Amino acid sequence: MALEQSRHGGLAMQRPSDDFLSSDPQAQRPWRRTGLKYPSLVALVVLLALALLALSYLPSPPTGDHGRAPLPHVAPASASLPLAPRPRRDVDITPCGDKPSNRGIKRHRGERQRWRERGAPSHSPCVEQPCKRGGSPQEDRLCFDGTVPPWLSEDDIQKMKLLTHGQVVSKSRVPAHGQVLRVRLHADGDTQPASPGKDCGDGRCGLIKRPTDLYEVVAFHLDRVLGLNRSLPAVARRFSSPVLPYSYTNSVPRPLIWWAPDVQHLEDTNNDQNSCALGWLQYQEMLRSHSVVPVAGDTACASIQRGEWGRLALFDFLLQVHDRLDRYCCGFKPDASEPCMEEMLHEKCRNPSELLLVHILVRRSDPSRLVFIDNAGRPQQPEAKLNFRLLQGIDSFPEAAVATLRSGCLAHRLLKSLYVDRELWESQGGAAGLWPLLQVLERRGQILLQYIQEHNLTVARDMLR
Numbered sequence: 498m499a500l501e502q503s504r505h506g507g508l509a510m511q512r513p514s515d516d517f518l519s520s521d522p523q524a525q526r527p528w529r530r531t532g533l534k535y536p537s538l539v540a541l542v543v544l545l546a547l548a549l550l551a552l553s554y555l556p557s558p559p560t561g562d563h564g565r566a567p568l569p570h571v572a573p574a575s576a577s578l579p580l581a582p583r584p585r586r587d588v589d590i591t592p593c594g595d596k597p598s599n600r601g602i603k604r605h606r607g608e609r610q611r612w613r614e615r616g617a618p619s620h621s622p623c624v625e626q627p628c629k630r631g632g633s634p635q636e637d638r639l640c641f642d643g644t645v646p647p648w649l650s651e652d653d654i655q656k657m658k659l660l661t662h663g664q665v666v667s668k669s670r671v672p673a674h675g676q677v678l679r680v681r682l683h684a685d686g687d688t689q690p691a692s693p694g695k696d697c698g699d700g701r702c703g704l705i706k707r708p709t710d711l712y713e714v715v716a717f718h719l720d721r722v723l724g725l726n727r728s729l730p731a732v733a734r735r736f737s738s739p740v741l742p743y744s745y746t747n748s749v750p751r752p753l754i755w756w757a758p759d760v761q762h763l764e765d766t767n768n769d770q771n772s773c774a775l776g777w778l779q780y781q782e783m784l785r786s787h788s789v790v791p792v793a794g795d796t797a798c799a800s801i802q803r804g805e806w807g808r809l810a811l812f813d814f815l816l817q818v819h820d821r822l823d824r825y826c827c828g829f830k831p832d833a834s835e836p837c838m839e840e841m842l843h844e845k846c847r848n849p850s851e852l853l854l855v856h857i858l859v860r861r862s863d864p865s866r867l868v869f870i871d872n873a874g875r876p877q878q879p880e881a882k883l884n885f886r887l888l889q890g891i892d893s894f895p896e897a898a899v900a901t902l903r904s905g906c907l908a909h910r911l912l913k914s915l916y917v918d919r920e921l922w923e924s925q926g927g928a929a930g931l932w933p934l935l936q937v938l939e940r941r942g943q944i945l946l947q948y949i950q951e952h953n954l955t956v957a958r959d960m961l962r
């Protein structure tokens with residue numbers, strides 16, 4: 498999908514001047530009443546005030562110290578509404594109850610002003626909390642100052658540290674995946690030697706993806722904020738290692754995803770993107786019958802707990818990931834440029850028995866849970882084209898995740914969570930840059946709540962964390 502690049506801070510210099518320069522005679526009256534004799538002096542004062550106002554509306558430079566332009570994929574702050582639909586009035590959004598913190602530095606006034614216009618919090622624990630600088634430049638790239646967001650586990654933090662600070666000691670291609678590179682990482686504190694030749698069985702590897710997949714880092718934080726805990730830790734990172742090909746070291750941040758060593762793949766080379774084979778009709782039947790339908794020649798799907806499908810559907814709907822449940826784009830009208838159109842997949846929608854689920858994966862260490870990989874999804878999918886087929890057949894969603902959506906705090910919590918990843922944060926223009934994107938997720942969450950209500954669906958307490 499071609500993602501549109503929009504300009505940072507496109508809101509500059511708008512209306513206030515209209516009010517001041519209005520030719521409406523009403524606007525002139527107070528001047529006369531005050532009986533001022535020096536209209537030119539007053540005009541000067543007004544002009545000055547205008548200039549100050551205009552200044553406060555000017556875009557501030559990117560918050561980062563690198564001054565890079567935000568990446569196209571996760572679109573930066575702008576007035577481009579397809580990315581940032583404002584909440585409609587007919588949906589009740591409970592005000593977020595998260596307590597803001599007043600600690601910390603003051604931000605540029607203009608930035609705050611623009612924030613407020615978009616309905617963003619004027620005080621946010623995430624932006625107001627300065628991260629201590631110092632130490633090596635590398636060490637600044639994760640910020641755990643103040644409180645670590647409670648939805649990130651100790652294990653998440655350890656893995657994020659490895660991904661962010663680990664030295665790249667070797668690389669390997671992943672068969673049939675030209676766009677990604679698997680790298681072995683060595684952290685300073687590691688007791689074991691760097692051992693570049695070692696395979697990734699010890700969990701010290703990551704997968705470097707394309708710069709346009711950065712949204713996958715947001716997806717990781719979304720997973721944790723919602724308490725789903727099914728995706729793998731991911732950070733944004735710029736690379737300079739001589740081990741890597743030149744194109745990887747051009748100072749553009751890329752997502753680095755922790756490599757789970759025990760993801761199960763089918764032996765079948767035509768179907769190695771799955772831990773178990775599952776067709777759409779079987780999947781629907783399985784959901785309907787409340788039991789796992791035996792799948793020809795393979796029982797791996799049978800080990801997957803029922804609640805997992807509700808997690809997956811919720812996650813994929815918010816991110817609009819079609820790859821797993823609807824890679825044929827049967828649930829919306831795809832553009833001609835979509836892979837599902839180019840690969841002639843869409844035509845199969847006419848014959849549901851041919852539709853297969855893809856990327857249905859589990860880990861050997863826990864075959865009862867799904868593991869979500871390749872979560873970049875579609876931040877820009879317009880609201881009118883949301884794929885509701887992703888929700889089809891699901892009659893119960895995870896309670897904790899639904900509670901977070903109901904709280905109206907999703908975007909705030911995501912902001913707080915993403916603040917930890919300085920590379921991502923700065924590359925996207927900070928809070929102001931990220932906010933429209935997070936609003937899209939919040940908005941999709943409200944649409945999902947509405948769907949749950951309209952279809953009388955239930956919410957189930959998670960049996961399995």
Ligand SMILES: *[C@@H]1O[C@H](CO)[C@@H](O)[C@H](O)[C@H]1NC(C)=O
Nearest residue numbers: 948949950951952953954955
């Ligand atoms: C949901 O429940 C209400 C009231 O019980 C009923 O009128 C409505 O038809 C139900 N909707 C669906 C989609 O089942």
Ligand SMILES: *[C@@H]1O[C@H](CO)[C@@H](O)[C@H](O)[C@H]1NC(C)=O
Nearest residue numbers: 650652726727863866961962
């Ligand atoms: C999250 O998942 C990991 C492995 O997938 C598991 O080890 C961990 O206990 C889970 N954490 C929570 C809080 O459920």
